[in-house]
Amino acid sequence: xxxxxxxxxxxxxxxxxxxxxxxxxxxxxxxxxxxxxxxxxxxxxxxxxxxxxxxxxxxxxxxxxxxxxxxxxxxxxxxxxxxxxxxxxxxxxxxxxxxxxxxxxxxxxxxxxxxxxxxxxxxxxxxxxxxxxxxxxxxxxxxxxxxxxxxxxxxxxxxxxxxxxxxxxxxxxxxxxxxxxxxxxxxxxxxxxxxxxxxxxxxxxxxxxxxxxxxxxxxxxxxxxxxxxxxxxxxxxxxxxxxxxxxxxxxxxxxxxxxxxxxxxxxxxxxxxxxxxxxxxxxxxxxxxxxxxxxxxxxxxxxxxxxxxxxxxxxxxxxxxxxxxxxxxxxxxxxxxxxxxxxxxxxxxxxxxxxxxxxxxxxx
Ligand code: GDD
Ligand code: MG
Numbered sequence: 001x002x003x004x005x006x007x008x009x010x011x012x013x014x015x016x017x018x019x020x021x022x023x024x025x026x027x028x029x030x031x032x033x034x035x036x037x038x039x040x041x042x043x044x045x046x047x048x049x050x051x052x053x054x055x056x057x058x059x060x061x062x063x064x065x066x067x068x069x070x071x072x073x074x075x076x077x078x079x080x081x082x083x084x085x086x087x088x089x090x091x092x093x094x095x096x097x098x099x100x101x102x103x104x105x106x107x108x109x110x111x112x113x114x115x116x117x118x119x120x121x122x123x124x125x126x127x128x129x130x131x132x133x134x135x136x137x138x139x140x141x142x143x144x145x146x147x148x149x150x151x152x153x154x155x156x157x158x159x160x161x162x163x164x165x166x167x168x169x170x171x172x173x174x175x176x177x178x179x180x181x182x183x184x185x186x187x188x189x190x191x192x193x194x195x196x197x198x199x200x201x202x203x204x205x206x207x208x209x210x211x212x213x214x215x216x217x218x219x220x221x222x223x224x225x226x227x228x229x230x231x232x233x234x235x236x237x238x239x240x241x242x243x244x245x246x247x248x249x250x251x252x253x254x255x256x257x258x259x260x261x262x263x264x265x266x267x268x269x270x271x272x273x274x275x276x277x278x279x280x281x282x283x284x285x286x287x288x289x290x291x292x293x294x295x296x297x298x299x300x301x302x303x304x305x306x307x308x309x310x311x312x313x314x315x316x317x318x319x320x321x322x323x324x325x326x327x328x329x330x331x332x333x334x335x336x337x338x339x340x341x342x343x344x345x346x347x348x349x350x351x352x353x354x355x356x357x358x359x360x361x362x363x364x
Contacts, residue, residue, distance in 0.1 A: 009219075019359055039066055278296045301318045
């Protein structure tokens with residue numbers, strides 16, 4: 001089976017992290033975010049993945065490569081202009097990359113939904129297009145899907161008005177499509193599959209299947225952090241499970257954790273990372289490769305990307321720190337902060353809540 005993954009969004013809500021690398025290449029726990037999706041596809045028998053990149057395909061390729069050992073091969077298609085959520089399907093098909101039946105995935109979700117059941121239902125129903133459905137509390141920021149009990153879709157409403165909501169099932173961004181859908185997509189321009197294509201398919205072979213499991217859009221700092229804890233605490237099936245114990249604690253054999261440091265709850269200390277004397281890490285934290293937590297520092301509910309350094313006695317709570325960021329001695333990073341790559345917070349500085357520090361920037 002082939003899969004096309006839509007990864008062209010700009011990831012604006014995860015700035016400043018996405019100013020220096022595309023969202024799919026951002027580290028999530030211990031690997032590039034998009035790797036979870038490729039592993040998930042591989043577990044469901046996908047052998048070829050096409051990454052539909054709006055921009056910076058090379059950056060993504062640098063972090064993901066051209067194949068996963070024992071998993072799918074990966075190709076990259078770059079658009080000259082953004083083509084929306086359907087245009088890239090047309091482009092890839094015109095370039096000869098897609099066969100008679102294929103999967104299309106929104107590339108910004110972390111999920112373990114049962115794709116095998118999804119493909120089986122598509123086949124059994126003789127569908128032209130099948131949507132994975134997932135229940136959410138507030139469908140307004142999603143595509144609302146109305147369906148009959150047998151799965152036939154009765155209506156597709158992208159970003160519905162609160163007054164239009166009469167079901168909790170939304171489009172989870174995982175489609176099985178027959179080749180004939182490609183003919184409905186006009187070439188060479190931006191086309192939204194949700195607004196232009198699915199409405200046309202209602203009554204013409206469009207089906208939906210509600211799937212159980214884990215599903216989360218990681219596009220905001222709060223959800224990015226929650227997804228990190230869900231991975232460590234194994235609420236979602238991922239390959240990271242092999243690296244952590246029951247409580248979600250994982251210390252790489254090449255990490256250096258001082259015996260007097262206190263590690264609590266779901267915490268990963270990755271290869272080359274250092275945790276100094278009397279430091280307190282957790283509940284919930286990711287100390288990525290080669291990051292350093294100084295003596296007596298506190299890191300709680302926070303993610304440190306590779307190579308960050310936290311000075312002695314500094315406090316970091318509820319924050320995401322981009323690769324190579326430096327927090328000075330005794331500085332305080334408060335919840336909601338997102339610090340860009342290689343940025344520096346000087347000693348003793350107290351950041352404002354929800355602060356954003358530009359890549360390479362200095363907070364003094
Ligand atoms: N290649 C490419 N080119 N990809 C794009 C483009 C583009 O021009 N525009 C968006 N994408 C990618 C995004 O990177 C993302 O992975 C996916 O297409 C969906 O776009 P979003 O901008 O994230 O849409 P959304 O989250 O508001 O809504 C979509 O996802 C919901 C589920 O999370 C819709 O499909 C909804 O119906 C759905 O419920
Ligand atoms: Mg999205």
